[in-house]
Amino acid sequence: MSNHALRQTTASDDDSSTDDVESPTAVRLESVTHEYGANGGRGRSGDDRTVTALRNVSFDVRAGDIVGLEGPSGSGKSTILHAVSGLLVPSDGAVELLDTDLTACSNRERTRLRRRHVGIVFQRFHLLPSLSARANVALPLVQAGIPRAKRRERAETLLEKVGLGDRIHHLPGELSGGERQRVAIARALVTDPDVIVADEPTGELDTATGEDVLDLLMDIGRDRALLVASHDESTLAVADRVVTLRDGRVVSDGG
Amino acid sequence: MEADDEFDAARDGSRRTRWRGLVGISVVRLWKRTVRTRSSRVVATVGAVALTIALLVVVTGVALGLAGGGAVDDTDADVQIVPEESGALSAVDGVEGPRLGDANERAESIRSSDDVDHASPVLVEPVKLESAGDDEPKTVLLVGVVPDDEPRTVGGLPTDALEPGDPHYANGSYDGPREGELVLSEAAAERLEAETDDELTVGGSQVPENASAPTVTATAVEEAGDGDDETPVALVHLSELQTLSGADNDQLADQVLIWGDTDAAESAAADEYPDAAIESHDGTDPSALFGDGLAFATSLLAFVVGIAICASFVATTAGMTVTEDRRTLAVLEAVGYPARSRLSIVAVSTLLTTLAGALVGIVLGVGGIYAVNALASATVAPGAVAVVHPILVPYALAVALVSGLVAIPYPLAVAARTSVLEEVGR
Numbered sequence: 001m002s003n004h005a006l007r008q009t010t011a012s013d014d015d016s017s018t019d020d021v022e023s024p025t026a027v028r029l030e031s032v033t034h035e036y037g038a039n040g041g042r043g044r045s046g047d048d049r050t051v052t053a054l055r056n057v058s059f060d061v062r063a064g065d066i067v068g069l070e071g072p073s074g075s076g077k078s079t080i081l082h083a084v085s086g087l088l089v090p091s092d093g094a095v096e097l098l099d100t101d102l103t104a105c106s107n108r109e110r111t112r113l114r115r116r117h118v119g120i121v122f123q124r125f126h127l128l129p130s131l132s133a134r135a136n137v138a139l140p141l142v143q144a145g146i147p148r149a150k151r152r153e154r155a156e157t158l159l160e161k162v163g164l165g166d167r168i169h170h171l172p173g174e175l176s177g178g179e180r181q182r183v184a185i186a187r188a189l190v191t192d193p194d195v196i197v198a199d200e201p202t203g204e205l206d207t208a209t210g211e212d213v214l215d216l217l218m219d220i221g222r223d224r225a226l227l228v229a230s231h232d233e234s235t236l237a238v239a240d241r242v243v244t245l246r247d248g249r250v251v252s253d254g255g
Numbered sequence: 256m257e258a259d260d261e262f263d264a265a266r267d268g269s270r271r272t273r274w275r276g277l278v279g280i281s282v283v284r285l286w287k288r289t290v291r292t293r294s295s296r297v298v299a300t301v302g303a304v305a306l307t308i309a310l311l312v313v314v315t316g317v318a319l320g321l322a323g324g325g326a327v328d329d330t331d332a333d334v335q336i337v338p339e340e341s342g343a344l345s346a347v348d349g350v351e352g353p354r355l356g357d358a359n360e361r362a363e364s365i366r367s368s369d370d371v372d373h374a375s376p377v378l379v380e381p382v383k384l385e386s387a388g389d390d391e392p393k394t395v396l397l398v399g400v401v402p403d404d405e406p407r408t409v410g411g412l413p414t415d416a417l418e419p420g421d422p423h424y425a426n427g428s429y430d431g432p433r434e435g436e437l438v439l440s441e442a443a444a445e446r447l448e449a450e451t452d453d454e455l456t457v458g459g460s461q462v463p464e465n466a467s468a469p470t471v472t473a474t475a476v477e478e479a480g481d482g483d484d485e486t487p488v489a490l491v492h493l494s495e496l497q498t499l500s501g502a503d504n505d506q507l508a509d510q511v512l513i514w515g516d517t518d519a520a521e522s523a524a525a526d527e528y529p530d531a532a533i534e535s536h537d538g539t540d541p542s543a544l545f546g547d548g549l550a551f552a553t554s555l556l557a558f559v560v561g562i563a564i565c566a567s568f569v570a571t572t573a574g575m576t577v578t579e580d581r582r583t584l585a586v587l588e589a590v591g592y593p594a595r596s597r598l599s600i601v602a603v604s605t606l607l608t609t610l611a612g613a614l615v616g617i618v619l620g621v622g623g624i625y626a627v628n629a630l631a632s633a634t635v636a637p638g639a640v641a642v643v644h645p646i647l648v649p650y651a652l653a654v655a656l657v658s659g660l661v662a663i664p665y666p667l668a669v670a671a672r673t674s675v676l677e678e679v680g681r
Contacts, residue, residue: 082676087675087676108593111591111592114590114591115592116591120589120590122589126582126586127586128583130288131283135280139587139590140590141276142273143277148279151276171287
């Protein structure tokens with residue numbers, strides 16, 4: 001089965017019909033509450049020093065949707081992205097990824113689901129400094145057990161698509177900020193995921209480079225569920241819908 | 256992005272491919288960090304392990320030297336043939352034991368074998384010598400040998416001060432010209448009050464009544480290589496001693512020494528002397544360590560200290576490396592590497608760094624043994640005190656591997672405590 005099954009089942013030959021047929025839900029958050037401070041996760045007793053990052057957050061993202069998350073620092077944008085990608089298990093509520101409740105999965109299962117279905121783009125790129133651009137892009141495929149020749153071919157194809165065909169052997173330290181973020185986008189895309197989460201993807205870039213990266217993200221986000229957290233108006237402007245957060249609550253879901 | 260549809264990463268590949276990939280990542284990361292980003296941490300780990308292993312190799316080499324005798328033995332021959340039931344030289348005043356017959360001919364035959372460099376019968380006889388101006392003949396242990404043009408050690412003395420060959424033997428007729436040369440040990444020179452180029456006369460009962468006493472010239476006075484500074488020993492040409500002692504009739508010798516490839520020498524010795532005892536005189540037999548208390552204690556101490564220091568270095572530096580690497584581990588988790596894979600990368604990286612250090616350490620250690628020998632030769636010891644043996648290589652690698660395994664839990668614990676949200680959220 002392709003990872004990108006949802007897109008394949010919903011995208012028909014006739015583009016206009018996709019507007020009429022409702023896409024299935026790729027991500028659903030239902031009454032999600034999360035508190036930082038103690039051990040994290042469920043089943044712990046209350047603690048005065050805990051910080052509530054999310055309060056009863058519910059919304060969903062359909063395949064092909066570009067959803068922006070806006071709100072001031074500390075409003076819970078990143079926490080939502082971490083919960084959707086399975087890096088964090090919320091204290092309460094359910095996070096469904098392709099109809100699988102991540103909160104009911106083991107660590108190992110969440111890791112596998114993340115590898116297969118979620119691509120993450122970080123604000124600070126987070127490339128491995130001692131690996132080449134190609135090796136960084138191919139990184140998720142190593143764990144997937146893909147043979148080296150196929151990994152390289154796949155990584156080179158994606159690097160060419162993001163305009164870095166001539167930079168495949170460069171280390172991250174030899175690339176500009178915009179180029180590094182393009183490598184990070186190629187890495188997020190390498191397993192052909194159904195959902196892409198991007199946390200301030202243009203936050204470290206100048207305006208022109210940020211626009212280029214955003215265009216690229218919109219291009220690859222087409223037909224996938226894309227969640228973008230940002231403070232930046234121009235970044236949020238490309239979203240189909242913007243969910244606004246304040247103090248961990250959804251104050252507007254853009255609907 | 257049409258090509259994306261053709262790619263299916265959900266169908267996980269083989270476990271073997273994954274493991275090869277994980278090891279590959281570990282190797283490439285280490286290599287790039289060393290060569291391109293010049294990580295001082297990797298260099299520090301490799302250097303610390305290398306120094307520890309080098310020290311271990313040197314100390315174990317010294318222990319092997321102590322145990323096996325090595326170059327501080329009374330001969331540097333590889334194989335020794337002695338009569339059965341007699342494994343040692345007879346003492347100065349000891350009762351004469353059984354001897355080997357036809358020694359000259361058979362040694363000649365052994366010498367012509369492949370991979371045998373040289374073979375010489377050795378005859379040991381106490382002989383009275385007197386120097387000019389000294390009326391009292393003194394007994395010296397003469398060691399008869401057939402020297403060749405290579406520097407060799409017999410009876411603790413170097414043979415290269417004697418003319419190569421044994422002309423007096425003359426194919427068994429014992430009527431060739433006498434060389435009349437003598438290499439004295441310092442103890443013998445002291446007893447005879449002789450110096451280099453002094454003439455000495457054979458006295459006592461060895462000289463036939465109707466013959467004039469033969470004279471010999473001291474060509475050199477040497478320090479005994481076996482550290483024995485009390486026994487007066489002197490080297491002479493074999494046939495001249497055989498003639499003097501009456502051993503020429505049956506070409507008698509106490510032993511035959513063979514230099515060259517040990518297996519070839521043993522084979523040739525067995526062909527010529529099927530009933531004699533053939534002893535490999537390889538001074539670097541590692542099993543000898545267990546028979547020598549001091550050497551065993553030294554090597555055991557080196558082993559324990561080596562593992563302890565090496566493991567401490569590896570644990571500390573690898574732990575610090577992992578602390579530096581927490582963001583990398585967090586990224587690996589974010590892109591879908593489960594804990595087992597992440598910890599495997601840490602473990603493989605730690606072991607690879609340790610083994611790289613061990614390889615450098617072996618090279619340094621072997622160099623160190625040569626340096627120790629050079630230093631010892633120049634100062635206190637008559638020859639090499641430490642030996643290089645091939646077993647030092649797997650031994651050092653095994654010690655490094657054990658050290659790495661002992662050290663691994665610490666970096667793994669540091670890695671396991673890494674919080675992905677703390678790292679990628681920064």
